[in-house]
Amino acid sequence: MTESRQHPTLATVARAAGVAVSTASLVFAGKGPVSAATKQKVLDAATELGFHGPDPRARSLRNGRSGVVGVVVQTSVISAFRDPVNVGMVDGAAEVLGEAGAGVLLLTDAPHARRVFEDAPMDAAVLTGCSPWATELLGSLRRRRVPTVLVGSRPRRGSPAVDVDNPAASRELAQHLYRLGHRRAATVTLALDTDDAPAVDADRLAAATADTAAERLQAFWDVFPNGRALAATDSTVEEGERIGRMLLDVPEPPTAVVAQSDLLAVGVLRAADALGLAVPDRLSVTGFDGIDTSALDPRPLTTMRQPMQQKGRDAASAVLRMLDGARPRSVLLDCEFVPGATAAPADCAAQHH
Amino acid sequence: MTESRQHPTLATVARAAGVAVSTASLVFAGKGPVSAATKQKVLDAATELGFHGPDPRARSLRNGRSGVVGVVVQTSVISAFRDPVNVGMVDGAAEVLGEAGAGVLLLTDAPHARRVFEDAPMDAAVLTGCSPWATELLGSLRRRRVPTVLVGSRPRRGSPAVDVDNPAASRELAQHLYRLGHRRAATVTLALDTDDAPAVDADRLAAATADTAAERLQAFWDVFPNGRALAATDSTVEEGERIGRMLLDVPEPPTAVVAQSDLLAVGVLRAADALGLAVPDRLSVTGFDGIDTSALDPRPLTTMRQPMQQKGRDAASAVLRMLDGARPRSVLLDCEFVPGATAAPADCAAQHH
């Protein structure tokens, strides 16, 4: 019984099989023309030595590719994944990347994980969201010459972006309310910047760092120029309820609230319930995303369904094409209006006046 | 204006700075004793050439470490992350690994991603759940000599496991019901195996591949030897409702249902609502996990809170210790009983008899 060697390598195996390393390499790559007999010899030797394929680390140095794509989400994994939109996106990306044989390196923009971000081996990256850090991270990626695709923001510095058509979708939602007769509408935006204060005016919008929130708000104001806007700090039910109360617990509440996400909208529904405002009779509420909220609230939300997984898939495809040397164009996906049951004609509300 | 070079390397930088490569290496590693002047020269040259740190791929070959830890979840990312328990676990792991400078490679047991699983560079792995594939994946990891920590299953083949004390926690829950006077109890288990059929008997339990489900069921039967058990296929509200109906829509329904997860328990609550069985007056329901279900159901669940993030953190710490050559012991975490409001004395139920 031979003593177990340090660590079997291709060279070890080749020597044991009595062939050249290049031959053994071909066998494991399944590429070149190798005679069946030689192949078998190599395979046998490998089994004998307990060698199960070439070392990924050595391959990546040699090939200049590690087969890993970084997917960067905002803040901690737990808060990012509380939102089904992010989960869907990562899933879509993982699916396409997995089929292409690429791994998903889960990265966050958390400061304490910067070391990982800087040092991690990755051939390309998908950068999601538009946190204040995003710009800095993108800069770092560019310096390292890591091809990057953005998700949920505008294209920047040569990096293509995959996103939904926020202006069109948001306008459609606002116009839907307008056509229903609503004239006093308010909106709850996603985080616009790092500021915790809810009040949003034109100046703050102009300075906003979050493209998605800004675009959706702009579209809302296009339709309701005087509509009140308050910014949430997170896309959660709790935030929606908190901001919803601020919006609704006033002498003359709006007859419609446009929430920039479904989770926020559910929160607004709760605020309305707490204040005794019947939805949709006295208040219309719209969301954004099209996630399954049946577990959160029985009322089907009037919302725009966005193709979350498709965003991830398209981002992954784009990243893969960039690795092939192409310069893919940005992608703008369409959303689909979901009628739901939380928006109704404003007349009802007016009657209560 | 000089033309941009192919790709700046440490050697390039060192030459430009007029120092030895090893010196430049030390500068970027921030380790050795380098004079401030030399250091500056190197940094300047690097900036000049657009060199921003050593290539991770080359480092990993040289160091034999890629700084990446694989975290394997069951099935697709999307279905795994629909369950807050998994999200919490991954978050805990990401936190500890991130602080240690290690990246998280998100892996699944999906067959189409096997190539990634086999080829991905990783120094160690955290293997969660106990899908039928888990055993095979563990075998593959062992052959590659990738130190692995299991989460949510028993220790196997030399790999330590991090888990909660399912027998103790489940017994406590069952005994709580027993002491409340319940004698006719039933249970909804997590997936026990790949079989879709709900009915579970002792034989099926004996053949179960999912340790968690099996342990919790065993503990239930220890207290309620004749209690009916039906297996869910997933830990979701929908499954809980489906199985809940099977359990409750019978002539003599049980007075208590032990669900093996909170999501399943919420489903059971819905089934009870649909059948007009008041909880907790005529039916007691318990869950497991201690996730926040307030968004799903107003009634605070009687359940066991398990430290989800701690599981991830402990698994990550164990993996890190294994990378240091240690052989960490398995960890069994305690759960905490949460009284909630969905379990009450059986008397009430009996009175309706």
Next chain:
DNA sequence: CTGTTAGCGCATTCAA
């Protein structure tokens, strides 16, 4: 404190 040297394990030339 700094320079020289020798591989890490592999994929790919180029010859035979």
Next chain:
DNA sequence: TTGAATGCGCTAACAG
């Protein structure tokens, strides 16, 4: 078809 030789970019000895 197969074999020998080269270097991917870096770090860690060691010697100055």
